[in-house]
Amino acid sequence: MxxxxxxxxxxxxxxxxxxxxxxxxxxxxxxxxxxxxxxxxxxxxxxxxxxxxxxxxxxxxxxxxxxxxxxxxxxxxxxxxxxxxxxxxxxxxxxxxxxxxxxxxxxxxxxxxxxxxxxxxxxxxxxxxxxxxxxxxxxxxPSIMSSAALLPTPLTMRDDVLSVVPGTLPDDALHERLSSVDAAVIMKVGSNLDRIVAVLERLGMCQRAWYVERSSMAAEYCCRLPEASVDRAPYFSMIVVPGTGERR
The missing domain is CATH 3.40.1010.10 (Tetrapyrrole methylase, N-terminal domain)
Known part of the structure; x- marks a missing residue:
């Protein structure tokens, strides 16, 4: 036993x-x-x-x-x-x-x-x-938590709804999944970065989104998504969109 x-x-x-x-x-x-x-x-x-x-x-x-x-x-x-x-x-x-x-x-x-x-x-x-x-x-x-820890604001607060979405989804499915959430973590970014950014822009979420790669590793990198300058995101990367719940 x-x-x-x-x-x-x-x-x-x-x-x-x-x-x-x-x-x-x-x-x-x-x-x-x-x-x-x-x-x-x-x-x-x-x-x-x-x-x-x-x-x-x-x-x-x-x-x-x-x-x-x-x-x-x-x-x-x-x-x-x-x-x-x-x-x-x-x-x-x-x-x-x-x-x-x-x-x-x-x-x-x-x-x-x-x-x-x-x-x-x-x-x-x-x-x-x-x-x-x-x-x-x-x-x-999980990497979503080590990534969220790099942000200057909480991932979720109060009644925020969090969605974890694979970036490999087709554009229309990605748009549908993200359209009704307060906070989101988009994983498996890789070569899908440009598509994901375009969807977030259409939803008005791009300006509050963050790009994170290799969180907690030696090559850790985090910046606001509009400031990200990467030709191809690595496998260990994600986009984090903090919620909009009341922050004091």
């Missing part, structure tokens, strides 16, 4: 490592990472991955590391069938690899930037494994 102070063999843990600053990882996450038999994490080809970097101080030589290398990232449109086929096969293979460790009685932690259940890759292997092995989710500080 697992307890609050132990890690259990044959159980997998979705670990939220937080948004980037290693000091924002939770005490519980750090303890479980250090105690696990296997440490797994997603990464791009040729890179270790942000989640692995964040957790570095808690990983030691006696553990087995399992990098799960994405077969494709931006090389194919994410809406294409070719992309879907390759990424689904990748998650199938990753889940099978983790299942091998779990069936052998090993404890497995899967690292995930931010929070495991908030736009995390972990969810894809979780859904493939949850009915076969016991699991525990360790929440992490």
């Amino acid at each position: 697992t307890t609050l102070n132990s890690i259990e063999g044959g159980r997998f843990y979705g670990i939220g490592t937080g948004p980037g600053d290693p000091e924002l990882i939770t005490l519980k996450a750090a303890r479980l990472i250090a105690s696990a038999d296997v440490v797994a994490y997603f990464c791009k080809r040729g890179k270790r991955g942000n989640a692995r970097d964040i957790a570095d101080a808690h990983i030691h030589g006696g553990q087995r590391e399992e990098p799960m290398v994405y077969p494709v990232t931006t090389e194919l449109p994410h809406t294409s069938q070719a992309y879907r086929d390759r990424i689904e096969a990748f998650f199938d293979a990753s889940a099978d690899m983790l299942a091998g460790h779990l069936a052998a009685g090993r404890s497995v932690v899967v690292l995930n930037e931010g929070d495991p259940f908030f736009y995390g890759s972990f969810m894809h292997v979780y859904l493939r494994l949850k009915d076969r092995f016991p699991s525990t989710i360790i929440p992490g500080v």
Whole structure:
């Protein structure tokens, strides 16, 4: 039986490592990472991955590391069938690899930037494994909160309605989602920056919006959206629109 102070063999843990600053990882996450038999994490080809970097101080030589290398990232449109086929096969293979460790009685932690259940890759292997092995989710500080912390005004107050929207939505859907909210966080900005700015301008929200990239990381950058001068926003970027609730 697992307890609050132990890690259990044959159980997998979705670990939220937080948004980037290693000091924002939770005490519980750090303890479980250090105690696990296997440490797994997603990464791009040729890179270790942000989640692995964040957790570095808690990983030691006696553990087995399992990098799960994405077969494709931006090389194919994410809406294409070719992309879907390759990424689904990748998650199938990753889940099978983790299942091998779990069936052998090993404890497995899967690292995930931010929070495991908030736009995390972990969810894809979780859904493939949850009915076969016991699991525990360790929440992490999501990037929307580390980004909001950079602003000179609260994200929401009083009765403000907050909407979290992926910037990959088509223009009309993005417009509809944002048209009835007080505050918004637009994630997955990337190459969609110009489209998002155009939608916010039509809604009259651009002047109170902020552009944030790599919040809590060494290359952290934050400015008012109209002042942002970026040809292509990185993956770890978002647009934050604070609410309009009463501020005193």
